[in-house]
Amino acid sequence: MASVAIRGARKSFGTTAVIHGVDVAIADGEFVVLVGPSGCGKSTLLRMIAGLENITGGEIKIGDRVVNHVPPKERDVAMVFQNYALYPHMTVAQNMAFSMKLRGAPQAEINERVKRASEILGLGPYLERFPRQLSGGQRQRVAMGRAIVRDPQVFLFDEPLSNLDAKLRVQMRTEIKELHQRLRTTTVYVTHDQIEAMTMADKIVVMHDGLVEQIGTPLELYDKPANQFVAGFIGSPAMNFLKGKVKVNGSATFEGPNGVKLPLSQAPSSSDGRPAVYGIRPEHFTIADDGAEAEIVVVEPTGSETQVFAKLGGEEVVAVFRERHQFNPGDKIRLKPDQRVVHLFDEATGKRLTA
């Protein structure tokens, strides 16, 4: 096991820069998730750690060794690919043993390690099968087995669950997390799915357009997003954003679209009249008599909760309620944001204004 340190990492393909100086510190044994929309550079960064892409600038360290010019096989990292990349002509056991065979490990040791990995993953009965004879989830397990057998310094996962169906995805998510809790191997995990990131990570790195937007624990990102991008990316349904102005005369309020008044717990008096973006998560709305009037557009019950899409000051917002209300499209309701959890962002830079 080892720590991973990425300092000022840059990557260009020809003249197109895709990663513009990224700094991430990953502690030994940590489970770090790189998350972001497609094209944000998260997979490229992972492949730079793996050694599958060379590093245009900056430095990547695994343990205390700078690996910029170290070939992949000497980096002692194992990677799990999105499409599993199992060798179709080898059995499960051969797939898992391949790396050790190449290294010339003694057969007894190979057998022992394959056996151990297959026990951890419950692959015992399938060792002599070929990948084509396995289900998606089993293939994914073999791909992980191949990584476990090597007992590497770092596990790298490149969107490993996106080829699985929704139910299996949830199950494998838990399995991977359990596996990490058991092996405690430093893990870097790439996904575009913020739920995966939230549920699995010790630490999340949110990337966007080749830059790190924010690094923090899942709840830090949820409670204190550093900017409007992170606020909108983390959480589902996504945070509502309303443009307007901060008003401070005595108490602070926010004047939203079409003059809608929204509560603010605090704002410095100097920010009076400042254009800003008001962010409120769907689950932080309540129905209250002193709320802002909104007209219901669509109601989507999921059983455990109900999502309500409504027009607030002409802007569409979404609110989520756990309790069961009688809502119908066209109804007028009064939505009140919980002012303790309101987020305020600078309109121009998107940076967080509230503490």
Place this chain on the structure above:
Amino acid sequence: MRESHIALLRAASTEAKLLLIGIPVLVWTLLPIYHMFLFAISPKDSAFSGKLWPDHPTLRNFGIVFRQEHYFLHHFWEQLWNSLFIALATGALTLTIATGAAFAISRLKVKGGRTVMNLALFTYFIPAAFLAVPMYRTMGVYGLLNSQWSLIIAMVTIATPYAIWVLKQTSDNLPVELDEAAVMDGASPMQLFRLVYLPLIAPALVAIGTYAILLAWNEYLYAFLLLSKDTAITLPVALGNFLSADDSPWELLMTTGFVYALPPAAIYYAFRRYMVSGLTAGAVKS
């Protein structure tokens, strides 16, 4: 009930239409072969009787051929061996060169790969027959005439570009993650080639190997030009020599031809599965 009945009728009529095309094509193809077979089992005097089945079918002709009991057949076994050796060597060399090229171009992405592919395609703008005389000159310059290697080299030259194209297309369809997984597992390019790449393109190798072997086995023009000694020529050239006499022994010519046609038929039958999948590989994105 009615609907399934109609569907059945429709399927039957499609089948009937296919048969309507298929049967004439089959007859058209088999007729010369049957003709050849008829000659082979006819005694010399009734070979030209024009009957659909000889009055006294015999296997005597085969005995004459195998025991080399005719002036034109004195080197039958040697010539058959020449054909076999040249075909197998052509197949092996073509495969070696084409797999190496396809792997380098498709998997290792070497610089200039595209140029090589375009040049390979370009060779087909010039019909092989046009190159026969220059090839003859070249082999003469290198003192290779009458050597089996002259024909092997010529056949490899003709077969390789096509082989590279097919194998490159097949290789392109292998997911790149397989290579990356192998690289992460610590494989060198040679290990990747041997342990991952070759097993996965094996079906295409069978198809291309068969193609090259049959190309060399069936070759006449180049064999005729490059080889002339009785002990150096291949069987097709020897068959051509039958016609140099005034009274060609047609029944023996046909018997030898029939024997010569059997191995390709057997190979094709054995590998028919790979032939179809291999030769059309890369034609469409699967």
